[in-house]
Amino acid sequence: VTQGNWPLELEEYKRYGRQMIVPNVGIQGQLRLKAASLLIVGAGGLGCPAAAYIAGAGVGTIGIVDGDIVETSNLHRQILHSTAKVGMKKVESAIEFLASLNPNVRFIAHNEHLSPQNAKEIVENYDVVLDCTDHPTSRYLISDICVLLHKPLISASALRTDGQLIVLNSPPLPHGDPSGGPCYRCVFPKPPPAESVVSCGDGGILGPVVGIMGVLQALEAIKLIAAGKLTAREGEKAGEASMLLFSANSNPPFRSVRLRARRQKCFACSKEGGLTLESLSSGSLDYVLFCGVTTPVKIL
């Protein structure tokens, strides 16, 4: 039941009132959040806290992609999955929690890993994407599909006591437009050798370290959506791209560094790059071989 001429229902004013009175949100920001759709790739250590705060804030549609099931070793950091949910699909477990937190949100379950074959079909339905995965293979794939479909991408990662955060492809201008924000390949044109890649399963991770990075992703998403920055405005140019570095044992623990703009010869986002929807989905780009991985890729 809408309240006459009021754009939100009474329950929504109550629920979101504390964030609506924050300067830069307001009623317009709240309506933008409600109208937005957001995809979280990975329901693990980053995806759990990110999803909680994004659902809490009232983003209208939230999709979650993950093919894994909940394990006991996840629980110290993947705080939406309770002990009783060990063995359950992570996406189902997360959505059960999130729906009980905020029933106003529409949740969409994608109970599979993101792949070159399903990436377009899944990602095209959303306005903005959060990379909460655990492997360079998925990081290149997600960045590529976001460039091709013009979606801003909020990417975070964590290992042991360190974390990293970047907002990519923002504004999400077409490939070849130097006013768009850099993509993952602009920053990291060549994938790391397989033997240098360490997962949280192998290297270990402190729960709050990955938690902080996930909550920071939620914050960047809410800022982007509330400010109306899901698409580029007329004549908009990317601001200075930056990466936030976190080291739990350093002093100071946080450090922001300036990144480059779009790379003129980027494989993904430049005019001469050669990345196309067809080459991506046909499997002609072998993301697994590309990163030199021989064992099956697991999005943790």
Added chain:
Amino acid sequence: VTQGNWPLELEEYKRYGRQMIVPNVGIQGQLRLKAASLLIVGAGGLGCPAAAYIAGAGVGTIGIVDGDIVETSNLHRQILHSTAKVGMKKVESAIEFLASLNPNVRFIAHNEHLSPQNAKEIVENYDVVLDCTDHPTSRYLISDICVLLHKPLISASALRTDGQLIVLNSPPLPHGDPSGGPCYRCVFPKPPPAESVVSCGDGGILGPVVGIMGVLQALEAIKLIAAGKLTAREGEKAGEASMLLFSANSNPPFRSVRLRARRQKCFACSKEGGLTLESLSSGSLDYVLFCGVTTPVKIL
């Protein structure tokens, strides 16, 4: 069933394995976490995420103090309380969530606000305290009782798009010992005038902003406990005290600033200060009048 000579049970190795392989934790850090008891004052925007990661990490005993009940306006940021829990006591709601996340933890409910009368009785049972409250009145009270009972204190706060974090009274040496860490009164000897105090209810708050500060509290607590720093070592002196400032809309968003050491004439932690357990619990220090508050104090 313990596993022969193994200091932890098999389920615990599985559950905590990913954090036990982090350098600086290890089996010794995990055993310290299990042996520790921690008090969270306030089950709101800071207390919810802090409690989730502290319970996830396997701190043995967690107490939570709060006299409030869950309201709809809490849910965007107080992510442990689901919509069905509106009207329930916050402490009960939080513990229900936390016990389902980690049944190995012993939870203690304190369904009341911390007051000069109950502070000693509640706080003396714990090793370390998290100030997750919402008002200067409670911040001075918590700092005072932590000084009197020699407990390290991890204090955070948030409003609108800003947050602040300080580790106080660490190492928690007796009053008059200049090697102890500064207390809240060392940093803020005089309380702010009442009209300058804005709560999240009045000023607004972005969920992830207070979320980040709460997760950072959990991280500081886990670091302190795992490193065996709950009590001062022989001859230990406080390192440089610092405050972490966060502003969601600033670039860079985080900034660390250096604080002073213990204040030589601090009312609470110096020899000549005059604070005693008797003066605190007898109500002769009127924390409410002291901060110039006339309306009832609410820990949000």
Added chain:
Amino acid sequence: MASEETIPIIVEFTGGLEMLFSGERKHRLSVPAKDSKGDAVTVGWLVDYLCDEAMKDNRKEMFVLDGHVRPGILVLINDADWELEGEASYALQPNDNILFVSTLHGG
């Protein structure tokens, strides 16, 4: 001549204090090197200057109370508590960063 020398400094406000200063967190200022008596300009001088000249808001008591920076505001000189640097008597140096932080209490 000397009285016309100026020092470039950065003054920042956070924790809500920026609302008293036109909503701007970061201010690049040029302050005179010497005060009217010919003494080096101090942070104490700067506080008065900010209150009298830079602040557009009427609520002066939210920044200065009884002649001092009001309780609940931390003053940082180059990211260190000003009590480590001599408090109000600290003489400003070129490119100093002076940060005023209002303590937050929300949670």
Added chain:
Amino acid sequence: MASEETIPIIVEFTGGLEMLFSGERKHRLSVPAKDSKGDAVTVGWLVDYLCDEAMKDNRKEMFVLDGHVRPGILVLINDADWELEGEASYALQPNDNILFVSTLHGG
């Protein structure tokens, strides 16, 4: 004479790279102002120096691969991507901060 001039710099490692350098994140170094040919010392020179002199770990290929900093390591000169500063050819200045960040992938 000139060849004995040195430049003080700070080199930092994070994201796990510190494990290749005795577990230390922050290194204060004095590097010669000129290389053996008398040219100004560059970040490229520094990378070789770190690999040959400072690194105790045998796994050189975790830092330098095919003569370049290995893919997945970001080099920052005074907190800016070195591609903004001329990459390996950037001439070191006194008090420069050179940060090597290994990209993380965990989540």
